[in-house]
Amino acid sequence: MLEDCSITRQILDRVGDKWSVLIIVNLGAEALRFKELQRRSGGISQRMLTQTLRHLERDGLVWRKATPTVPLTVEYGLTSIGESLLGPLTSLVDWVNKNNGKIAKARIDYDHQHDTQE
Amino acid sequence: MLEDCSITRQILDRVGDKWSVLIIVNLGAEALRFKELQRRSGGISQRMLTQTLRHLERDGLVWRKATPTVPLTVEYGLTSIGESLLGPLTSLVDWVNKNNGKIAKARIDYDHQHDTQE
DNA sequence: CGGCATCCATGGCGATACTG
């Protein structure tokens, strides 16, 4: 009823892919340079960071500003659309933070009563 | 700052995997039997539906009720935790529905000004 | 009907090395 079509799926895929959410949240606080963004994003490889940023940029969620200084300076930040995503996204993240205890417990219960050992 | 740890990533992975969101939203309306759920979930294969349901069940988001009738009846529905996820999830889906036009346009612009033709 | 097991193709993603 909401997402029979492919567009919605595509965008949810983007939201759900391994790094997008992390990048968006990190950029939500402030615009950042490539290296700094990578540093804040845990163990993301340089390849994946580039790729993720390209996707987000293509979707109009992130802007890129390259300054042709000597060792080249590039900054990334959220566009207004990107910022508007921050709300739904953080409400989701909040939900996770609030419920991960229950979920962890549910998993233990499930595993326990399905194969006691093995 | 929010999701350095692995738990959050794991759960977001679940949210972001190809079918979970669709299943949860479909079950949000009402409890459904396996076949009916499959029918409403577009082109999901039986394997993936089973797998996704197991994951969601393990996380305590979905319950499963098997009635040993002759041709076996199984119903799935959301637990209270699962229902509490419905909120954040639909706010995300709403966002997508509201912005997919802009995103589609942004993509066209991006593609156009990056390689005018292949 | 509901579900598990197997096989197999695709592609996500990391590591590495090279360019501007």
Next chain:
DNA sequence: CAGTATCGCCATGGATGCCG
């Protein structure tokens, strides 16, 4: 510093076939 290009692994997920 900020990328692009290449390679190779392995997880995701579809198709198919069998069981309760």
